[in-house]
Amino acid sequence: MATVRFQNLRKSYGDTHVLTGIDLVMEEGEYVVLVGPSGCGKSTMLRCIAGLEDISSGDLFIGDRRVNDVAPKDRNVAMVFQSYALYPHMTVRENMAFALKVAKRSAEEIRVAVDEAARMLDLGHLLDRRPSQLSGGQRQRVAMGRAIVRRPDVFLFDEPLSNLDASLRTHMRVELMTLHKQLGTTMVHVTHDQVEALTLADRLVVLNKGVIQQVGSPRELFDRPINTFVATFIGSPSMNLLPATGHGATSTVDGVEGTLDVPSDGAFTLGIRPTDFTVGEGPLEADLIVVESLGSEAMLHMDLGEHRIVARVDEPQSFQSGDKVRLRPNKVHRFSAATGERLP
Amino acid sequence: MSAARVSLLRALLVLAALLPLPWRQAIAAQVDEIVLWHAYQGREEAGLEAAARTWTEQSGVRVKLVAIPFGAFASKVETAIPRGNGPDLFIAAHDSIGKWSAMGVVEPTPQLSADGLRPELMEAVRWGDQRWGLPLAYKSLVLLYDPTVIQTPPTTTDALIAEAHKYTGGGRYGLAYQASETYYHAPWAHAFGATPFDAEGRLVPLDSDAHVKAYAFTARIARDEGIVPQQPTYESVQRLYNEGNAVFVIAGPWFVSDVDRPIAAAPLPWVSDAGAPARPFLTVDVAYVAGQAQHPDEASAFTTWLAGPEGARIRQEQGGQAVSSALVPTDDPLLKTLEVQSKTALLMPMNPGLQGLWESEAKALRRVMRGAATPSQAAHEAALYWEVVSRPSPPAVSPWPYVVVMVAVLLGALGWLLAPLRDPDFRAKLRRHAWDYVWIGPATVAMVLLVLTPFVVGAGVAFFAHDQGEFTFIGLRHFTDILFARDWPLSSPLSFFYTLGVTLLWTVTNLIVHVGLGIALALILREPWIRMRAGWRAALILPWAVPNYITALIWRSMFHVQDGAINALITLVSGAKDPVQIDWFGSFVTSFGANLITNGWLGFPFMMVVTLGALQSIPRDLEEAAEVDGASWAFRFRHVVWPLLKPALLPAVILGSVWTFNAFNIIYLVSAGEPDGTTEILISEAYRWAFTRGNRYGYAAAYALIIFGVLLAYSRAANRLVGRKVL
Amino acid sequence: MSREPSKVIVFGTHAFLTVFTAATIYPVLWVLKLALTPSRAFSMDPVPVPGLALRDGALHLAPVSLDNFRNVIFTYDAAGSWLFGWQLMNSVFVALATAALGLTLSATAAYAMSRWGFPGKERGMAAFLVTQMFPGVVMLIPLYLILDELHLLDSLMGLVLVYSTTSVPFSVWTLKGYFDTIPQALEEAAVLDGCSRLQTFWWVIFPLARPALAVTGLFSFMTAWNEFILAATLMGDPKSFTLPVVLQRYVTDYGTDWGSFAAGSVLVSLPVVALFFALQRHFVEGLTAGSVKG
Numbered sequence A: 001m002a003t004v005r006f007q008n009l010r011k012s013y014g015d016t017h018v019l020t021g022i023d024l025v026m027e028e029g030e031y032v033v034l035v036g037p038s039g040c041g042k043s044t045m046l047r048c049i050a051g052l053e054d055i056s057s058g059d060l061f062i063g064d065r066r067v068n069d070v071a072p073k074d075r076n077v078a079m080v081f082q083s084y085a086l087y088p089h090m091t092v093r094e095n096m097a098f099a100l101k102v103a104k105r106s107a108e109e110i111r112v113a114v115d116e117a118a119r120m121l122d123l124g125h126l127l128d129r130r131p132s133q134l135s136g137g138q139r140q141r142v143a144m145g146r147a148i149v150r151r152p153d154v155f156l157f158d159e160p161l162s163n164l165d166a167s168l169r170t171h172m173r174v175e176l177m178t179l180h181k182q183l184g185t186t187m188v189h190v191t192h193d194q195v196e197a198l199t200l201a202d203r204l205v206v207l208n209k210g211v212i213q214q215v216g217s218p219r220e221l222f223d224r225p226i227n228t229f230v231a232t233f234i235g236s237p238s239m240n241l242l243p244a245t246g247h248g249a250t251s252t253v254d255g256v257e258g259t260l261d262v263p264s265d266g267a268f269t270l271g272i273r274p275t276d277f278t279v280g281e282g283p284l285e286a287d288l289i290v291v292e293s294l295g296s297e298a299m300l301h302m303d304l305g306e307h308r309i310v311a312r313v314d315e316p317q318s319f320q321s322g323d324k325v326r327l328r329p330n331k332v333h334r335f336s337a338a339t340g341e342r343l344p
Numbered sequence B: 001m002s003a004a005r006v007s008l009l010r011a012l013l014v015l016a017a018l019l020p021l022p023w024r025q026a027i028a029a030q031v032d033e034i035v036l037w038h039a040y041q042g043r044e045e046a047g048l049e050a051a052a053r054t055w056t057e058q059s060g061v062r063v064k065l066v067a068i069p070f071g072a073f074a075s076k077v078e079t080a081i082p083r084g085n086g087p088d089l090f091i092a093a094h095d096s097i098g099k100w101s102a103m104g105v106v107e108p109t110p111q112l113s114a115d116g117l118r119p120e121l122m123e124a125v126r127w128g129d130q131r132w133g134l135p136l137a138y139k140s141l142v143l144l145y146d147p148t149v150i151q152t153p154p155t156t157t158d159a160l161i162a163e164a165h166k167y168t169g170g171g172r173y174g175l176a177y178q179a180s181e182t183y184y185h186a187p188w189a190h191a192f193g194a195t196p197f198d199a200e201g202r203l204v205p206l207d208s209d210a211h212v213k214a215y216a217f218t219a220r221i222a223r224d225e226g227i228v229p230q231q232p233t234y235e236s237v238q239r240l241y242n243e244g245n246a247v248f249v250i251a252g253p254w255f256v257s258d259v260d261r262p263i264a265a266a267p268l269p270w271v272s273d274a275g276a277p278a279r280p281f282l283t284v285d286v287a288y289v290a291g292q293a294q295h296p297d298e299a300s301a302f303t304t305w306l307a308g309p310e311g312a313r314i315r316q317e318q319g320g321q322a323v324s325s326a327l328v329p330t331d332d333p334l335l336k337t338l339e340v341q342s343k344t345a346l347l348m349p350m351n352p353g354l355q356g357l358w359e360s361e362a363k364a365l366r367r368v369m370r371g372a373a374t375p376s377q378a379a380h381e382a383a384l385y386w387e388v389v390s391r392p393s394p395p396a397v398s399p400w401p402y403v404v405v406m407v408a409v410l411l412g413a414l415g416w417l418l419a420p421l422r423d424p425d426f427r428a429k430l431r432r433h434a435w436d437y438v439w440i441g442p443a444t445v446a447m448v449l450l451v452l453t454p455f456v457v458g459a460g461v462a463f464f465a466h467d468q469g470e471f472t473f474i475g476l477r478h479f480t481d482i483l484f485a486r487d488w489p490l491s492s493p494l495s496f497f498y499t500l501g502v503t504l505l506w507t508v509t510n511l512i513v514h515v516g517l518g519i520a521l522a523l524i525l526r527e528p529w530i531r532m533r534a535g536w537r538a539a540l541i542l543p544w545a546v547p548n549y550i551t552a553l554i555w556r557s558m559f560h561v562q563d564g565a566i567n568a569l570i571t572l573v574s575g576a577k578d579p580v581q582i583d584w585f586g587s588f589v590t591s592f593g594a595n596l597i598t599n600g601w602l603g604f605p606f607m608m609v610v611t612l613g614a615l616q617s618i619p620r621d622l623e624e625a626a627e628v629d630g631a632s633w634a635f636r637f638r639h640v641v642w643p644l645l646k647p648a649l650l651p652a653v654i655l656g657s658v659w660t661f662n663a664f665n666i667i668y669l670v671s672a673g674e675p676d677g678t679t680e681i682l683i684s685e686a687y688r689w690a691f692t693r694g695n696r697y698g699y700a701a702a703y704a705l706i707i708f709g710v711l712l713a714y715s716r717a718a719n720r721l722v723g724r725k726v727l
Numbered sequence C: 001m002s003r004e005p006s007k008v009i010v011f012g013t014h015a016f017l018t019v020f021t022a023a024t025i026y027p028v029l030w031v032l033k034l035a036l037t038p039s040r041a042f043s044m045d046p047v048p049v050p051g052l053a054l055r056d057g058a059l060h061l062a063p064v065s066l067d068n069f070r071n072v073i074f075t076y077d078a079a080g081s082w083l084f085g086w087q088l089m090n091s092v093f094v095a096l097a098t099a100a101l102g103l104t105l106s107a108t109a110a111y112a113m114s115r116w117g118f119p120g121k122e123r124g125m126a127a128f129l130v131t132q133m134f135p136g137v138v139m140l141i142p143l144y145l146i147l148d149e150l151h152l153l154d155s156l157m158g159l160v161l162v163y164s165t166t167s168v169p170f171s172v173w174t175l176k177g178y179f180d181t182i183p184q185a186l187e188e189a190a191v192l193d194g195c196s197r198l199q200t201f202w203w204v205i206f207p208l209a210r211p212a213l214a215v216t217g218l219f220s221f222m223t224a225w226n227e228f229i230l231a232a233t234l235m236g237d238p239k240s241f242t243l244p245v246v247l248q249r250y251v252t253d254y255g256t257d258w259g260s261f262a263a264g265s266v267l268v269s270l271p272v273v274a275l276f277f278a279l280q281r282h283f284v285e286g287l288t289a290g291s292v293k294g
């Protein structure tokens, strides 16, 4: 078990700067989830920890050791790849035993370690199969098992669940949480999936264009996004952002009638999550365009003046497209119109 | 001549010499054994072995007999002996003495006693003012006949022809011999006076009256009279005789041991038209003391004994040889006939550089026999051809300008290669990747040492003219001669551009056949409704699995005009009454076709396999979608399969075209360039210059460099055309 | 699964295949027939079946014998050594060693070219392939000189070196194409599992590249097994010749001993053909990756 510490770490390929000045500490035993849009450098960060990529400048520490120049195999980290990267020519048992075999552990030791991991992941009956004879979920568990047997200081997961169907994903999420609880090891997890991020993370790291936007617990990021990027990126459907103008104790949405009880001055960006509306009454009136029904609840897609907004309602039956709908925001976020930074 | 003559080549060769390694194994000097190289087979080999055993008993010196395949013999003694890797002595025909003495392949042996050896045969080992080895035995053509049919052999050609007519017809021939070969034409030619040299030792012009008459005579006796089968090979003559379908045969003494019926020998008849006796060539087997022999004294002793009466008797009795010793008489009728024949026979000349002469005459003879030229036309062409082939080397030029340019180019290249090293980032990158080079290192070192260096050294010879072991620096002269078609008109089969055209035609047609067949078969073999798909596939890759020099030789014999299976099949299928006799190698189109069929057969399996693989990556459902849309088969191929197949096949096609371009084996073994060198491709032409037209290594190397240039340009163009790096 | 086409098409296609395949194996059958016919010389009838002859429009039985094989196999030199045995052993050794060495040389190089971005990689690959365009005619004598300098003349090891080097470009080309199709993640997993480069290569890449390795190994084997010009020039003693050189003995200036030549050919071809069939299921896969990827 160990901490992972980035100090002003940069990574570039020639003129392409992929990571620019990462400063971050991942605490011992913490479950850290990296999120961000595609191509923002999540995998690269993970691969820097693993040692699969050279670091262009800055430092990386695992525990107290500076590992910039430490070979991957000496870092004691394990990684689960999105494609699982199981060795096709080896059985499940051989796959899991491979790292220990390379490390020249005794046959007995290997057997014990593999059996234990297999028991933990419920792989016992699959040990003699080849990866090609396994289902997606089983492969995922084998990949996991391969990481576990090594008892690494840090686990690295690069979108480990993205190849699974929805229900399996839910199931594996729980497995991952259980595993984390059992092992207590530092885990770094890259994902695109909001739910995955929010449910698993002790701490969430939002990355954009190679820069860390915000680090914090899921609650913090959800409740107090530090800028418009995080605000829209976390939460689904994403936060409505509206240009607004403050008049001291109240403000108005540009081009829309109705005054809101939001104290502010001058132009700013108003953020309201779809869940934070009271629908049916309030100062704002919008034209309902589409009702997106999700079973017990629904998303109303509406035009508020020029702006398209989304609100969530619990009784979808009472709405029809073409209706005029009145709205009241219950909780709002304010961001600088110029920089997108959160206003205090 | 200039002093730079040899030294520059030496320098090039030293370049190849590289590091002399310390573990030179000491060649154990076993004084009690000498090594002898020979190419004898069968009975002659047995005779030699018996003689060697006797000598070992008498002298205590063991003789290690090393049988070298005939085809490899000359090149082997010429490469190995001058480098000190040869035997102590070797046995070979006398006619290369001129060349070998200049190259240091053989040692002069004035000390060896010629006692008891027939003096006229001693002429066979005299060259310059020296003697080189001792004559062992001699051979020449004689007239062989079936004693069960003929009691007294004819003594004139008129009688022979008349006699032969009696037995010709119904698959039977009065006379069988390899009429289209110069060696077999020589007895008649010499009778007419068409000898290589006249009495004063001057070359007889190849278009002399005597030559013309001789061609006309051969054309008459071997073609017009209808008593000789067409284009007989040695094997077919042998078969005809064994079947009792040939009454007279003209052949050497070796023929006798290859037939299993009674056979008798007589001297060749008097040539009635010439009023002179037929004079076949006389070749003499000589035991040479090899240059740089380890044990020259022991070798000399054995040579003298082997040629002398004791060795001669063993070789005569057990090896069936007509020996050179006058002291061992024989009552064997064949040997007696040979002895008589040797009195009129003409000693094969030993002058170096005559290869081209034989080739000129051979071409003319074949043209006459084919009816493609009249005797006088053919003789005229032969004279022209000989004039070019025998042209003296171009004058030497000073190598220094070339050296300066070369050094400048090398330095420039080195600078260009090393320039990035000034960049610290690049150096850091190099350091980071240092281990990568270890991985490619072994392959690279091996390639540089064993492929690149031989090529550079070999190609470097292009700047030299070679004449009997001596190299003269002549600069770019060979290249200009070739590229400006100095020696032949553009349309002549010997001009570079004609051959280039044939080569391109060859490459393109082959690719069409390979790719066409490959794709067609692959498309068929991937259909799920084909039964036993694996079986068909296995059978169809067979041509690829069998070594191609074997199958090429088989194809050549299948195309033989009389004995070949192809003509037999055509006869069978067409139901013709008389056997179909297509002379496959008699015209450009059929000869080229024969090459093409052979190489097409050899090459389609590779394309088939590659296509099968490429097809696997094309999803079947795309095609099925098109099929559902009602697209025809052709439409689907054109618009769905082909666009996906093309990029996958291109690299293999380009690599295949390079291989085809240099498919030396096929041309050399199947058509051998016939007719008249028209089906030669560049690489086989280069081979001819190097090995069958008087060892013009420099000219051949220039050809090779040009071939390389053409291919390089082609591959660059192909890369551009494909839009990615393929080759 | 697409439907089976009409009976006519199915029948026609099979008929075509039958005729074409018969034509394809026709020359090979002739080799067999010549080998089994007890005669040096022959005239070809249209039927390449041993023991049958077509004369005057009717099939006859023809003699069949193993004499030619006996003649080829039981050759002894003057000292009484069993030449064919030696030559067979030489061939087997040279071909196997060439396959092993050729694979080692080309697999390591191909792997480096497939994976790592060292300076000069592109040019190196191009240079390897350019050697395919060298016309071999001019290389024989310099090669002899070099091997002489290296004291590798007359040694089977020298032959092995030359052959395995000759086979390198095509092998690198094929193998690199195949390595390119192996996902990089597998190697990264191996690296994290503690493998060095060599271990990754040996434990992960090598087993996965088996089809391509089988194909290139076979081609290297064939290079060595079939070659005779170099072997005849570089080796000085019938006991160190390889089998194809021996075949050359039956083709002389006077004529060809077809019976022995064909029997020798059959003996030389059998092992290669057997290997070919044993490995052919790998062909499509092993060869295509290389050519398709370029």
Ligand SMILES: Nc1ncnc2c1ncn2[C@@H]1O[C@H](COP(=O)(O)OP(=O)(O)OP(=O)(O)O)[C@@H](O)[C@H]1O
Pocket (backbone or CB within 6 Å): A013, A016, A018, A036, A037, A038, A039, A040, A041, A042, A043, A044, A045
């Ligand atoms: N070898 C490389 N050379 C140049 N650029 C690269 C290289 N590898 C990655 N990149 C660039 O680095 C950026 C970050 O890549 P990375 O794989 O870390 O993204 P990611 O956040 O994992 O994206 P995704 O969510 O799609 O997996 C991308 O813009 C990518 O194009």
Ligand SMILES: [Mg+2]
Pocket (backbone or CB within 6 Å): A042, A043, A044, A158
């Ligand atoms: Mg990624």
